[in-house]
Amino acid sequence: MRLNRRQTLAAALAAGAAAGLPAMLRAQAAAPSPSAAPAFLTPFGHASLMLTLGGQKILVDPVGGADRYASAETPAAVLVTHEHGDHFDPEVLAAVVTEGVALIVNPAVAEKLPEALRSRATVMANGDTGEVAGMPIEAVPAYNLTPERTQYHPKGRDNGYVLTTPDHGRIYIAGDTEATPEFRAQKDIAVAFVPMNLPYTMEVDQAVEGVAEMAPKVVIPYHHRGNDPAEFAEKLRATGAATAVAIVDWYPETDDPKGPSS
Ligand SMILES: [Zn+2]
Numbered sequence: 001m002r003l004n005r006r007q008t009l010a011a012a013l014a015a016g017a018a019a020g021l022p023a024m025l026r027a028q029a030a031a032p033s034p035s036a037a038p039a040f041l042t043p044f045g046h047a048s049l050m051l052t053l054g055g056q057k058i059l060v061d062p063v064g065g066a067d068r069y070a071s072a073e074t075p076a077a078v079l080v081t082h083e084h085g086d087h088f089d090p091e092v093l094a095a096v097v098t099e100g101v102a103l104i105v106n107p108a109v110a111e112k113l114p115e116a117l118r119s120r121a122t123v124m125a126n127g128d129t130g131e132v133a134g135m136p137i138e139a140v141p142a143y144n145l146t147p148e149r150t151q152y153h154p155k156g157r158d159n160g161y162v163l164t165t166p167d168h169g170r171i172y173i174a175g176d177t178e179a180t181p182e183f184r185a186q187k188d189i190a191v192a193f194v195p196m197n198l199p200y201t202m203e204v205d206q207a208v209e210g211v212a213e214m215a216p217k218v219v220i221p222y223h224h225r226g227n228d229p230a231e232f233a234e235k236l237r238a239t240g241a242a243t244a245v246a247i248v249d250w251y252p253e254t255d256d257p258k259g260p261s262s
Pocket of ligand 1: 047086223
């Protein structure tokens with residue numbers, strides 16, 4: 001194609017695209033592309049993560065041995081969603097919750113804390129609001145809806161958290177939950193961390209449905225041992241949802257995106 005000097009670059013590109021792009025490439029361009037993991041996220045595995053917000057670190061559900069967090073900077077705050085071993089580890093908390101670090105827990109975890117930590121913890125029950133590291137925080141109920149699963153996370157006990165951040169909008173860490181009415185009703189979420197594994201949380205299809213209704217800008221599958229997050233991304237895209245999916249490697253110890261088979 002010869003360019004007329006008066007053609008703008010944009011027009012030339014558009015003409016070239018219409019004429020020359022293979023059909024497969026055009027199809028790819030039309031689908032929402034997967035999002036890169038946000039730079040503020042440090043994944044430590046499964047459901048343990050750190051957010052760097054406004055220069056401050058917020059550590060969530062740190063487990064797996066204190067060594068894992070030794071190289072991380074001292075956090076401003078540590079959030080614990082609930083008492084299960086893949087979210088709550090008193091030994092790790094004793095190591096990372098040093099002088100001046102805020103600790104936010106649900107009431108059931110507060111009762112399980114060693115005295116030295118319990119006296120310093122801020123307890124948030126479902127629906128409570130507060131402030132952490134200068135940011136508004138809300139405790140969102142996290143629970144199972146399916147009768148055979150309510151033994152794992154009974155309603156009223158465990159938390160998810162929504163942080164309203166100055167630079168990155170509202171970040172929702174859902175915790176161990178199904179797509180409850182409270183989950184679906186979250187508004188203006190920029191980034192949602194959403195679990196998907198059975199029998200503890202929900203299957204991929206329920207996560208797809210719930211996320212399509214919540215409509216966050218970006219969703220990050222986590223706590224998905226046993227499920228491939230790419231399957232979730234594909235099914236969410238098929239609903240026509242505008243939400244981008246960021247796939248993060250939560251299980252680096254294995255090549256399997258579903259995590260270790262245990
Ligand atoms: Zn869990």
